[in-house]
Amino acid sequence: MKIGEVGLLTNDVVRLADFYKALLNIDNGSSDIVHQTLIADETMLTIYNDGSVKENNNRNMCLAFTVDDVDEEYQKLLKLGTDIIEKPETRPWGARNMSFYDPDRNIIYFRSFI
Template sequence: MKLSSIRIITADIKRLVNFYEQVTGISFTWYTEDFAELRNAHSTLAIGSTRTLALFGGEKVAAAATNRSVIIEFLVDDVDAAYQRVRDIATEIVQEPTTMPWGNRSLLFRDTDGNLVNYFTPATAAAKDRNETGI
């Protein structure tokens, strides 16, 4: 089994896609006016409008802008440089760049729907090794 993607459901897809394009510097591919993806060799971040919920059983399946348990994480080359780029774009900076006990330097902020986003860079030898081996 292979994790394919993470999908965010939003009431304002254009705003959220624009936010992620700004903070990542990567353009999304739009498949319909209700669905877009940011793809790379390792992962996919999909964004769907609330109208797509009808395809999955209706609005009772998911609710936009209500996530309080998932953090969307991006491996970046330099968290401190990313912070300089993101700090004026993010809705809220939750935690400025900080080295975590497990060895990653981490920046935590919120997107326009209030979802938590973590930019991280392995900072210790153990974290770098873990990132390279995938463990």
């Protein structure tokens, strides 16, 4: 069994999808206001408005992305005006991690392995 999709439910699909397009340096060619698929590899990343109002106070889930260089991504996030939770730091187990909020206040981690 594999996880087939991670979906972020939002009140504003375009705003959140545009953030992730800039963050991940991808373009899905869509400006759909209801549903956008951003990553369509083994595990998909979708942004979706199911019609219900979101309170944007999710405290039970986060996303983690493995990146080549956390410090490079940190500089990119600063240019995007992203709200940083934790600056890049090397962990005792060897990973270099950082965390930040997306526009809906979901917690996102970037990590690289040295």
